[in-house]
Amino acid sequence: MARPRNRDYDELRRELVDAGGRLLATEGPAALTTRRVAQRAGVSTMAVYQVFGDKGGLVREMFLAGFERLATAFAAVPHTSDPIADLLALGHAYRANALANPHLYELMFGRPIPEFQPDAEAAAQIQPTFDMLIAAVARCVREGAFSLAEPADLAVGINALAHGLCSLDLRGALGDATEARRHWDRAFDTMVRGLRAG
Incomplete structure (x- = not known):
């Protein structure tokens, strides 16, 4: 071509x-x-x-581009000695990417174009972003910061929390930028306290 x-x-x-x-x-x-x-x-x-x-190829690339940008945002998160801080930093990177790319966010996680369904190759290409979250959660469990649990299961819940907050944030339902950040921090603080070991 x-x-x-x-x-x-x-x-x-x-x-x-x-x-x-x-x-x-x-x-x-x-x-x-x-x-x-x-x-x-x-x-x-x-x-x-x-x-x-064709148009279908454009939609597929829009979908993949959203996850490429998310992967780049995740890769920029520094690795420190604090596994919980690093996990929360991934959450903030997730939110920042959503706010920077609101025009791609719905296509990444919703079905605004019903006829578009990611194929197996596209699904494999986006999997590393979720794998990075699983790895961060697994580190929290491994280092004793979180109670023993299956990291992949915890990651699903954490991802759902982040997605729900971002969806509301992008629609202005969490208030202004300061209020939205406060809601985000409070929700994740509650989550972390619930997951802490002991």
Whole structure:
């Protein structure tokens, strides 16, 4: 497949992904057409087809791009001697990524486009983000910070808490930025106290 030459390929891919995400978030699935996405990015419709193949390929890349950005945010979290602090830092990275990419968040975790279903390859590509959470939880259990439990099960609950908070936050249901952060901290403080060993 020939790549567009009028701008950097990775830059163009990102611009098209963001244009598609913003159309989906602001105008709904019906607005997500290759023509509208191309217009938003200032390129020809052919450029969308050259980069993604078709509209389905664009939606798939929007989905994967959201998780690529989440993985990058997780990878930037420093590793310290405190396993709980590191776990909470992942939570803050999750929230920061959601706030930075609200136009991709719903596609990552919801079904705004009913006909889109991640295939096995896409599912395998996004699994490392959840594996990083499991590893952080397993470390808390292993080092005695959390009561003995199956890390994967705990990770599901922690992920659900983070997702619920972020979904409310993105809709403005938690108040302003200061109030939202307070709700987030209080919820995770309660969770950690419930999970602490002893």
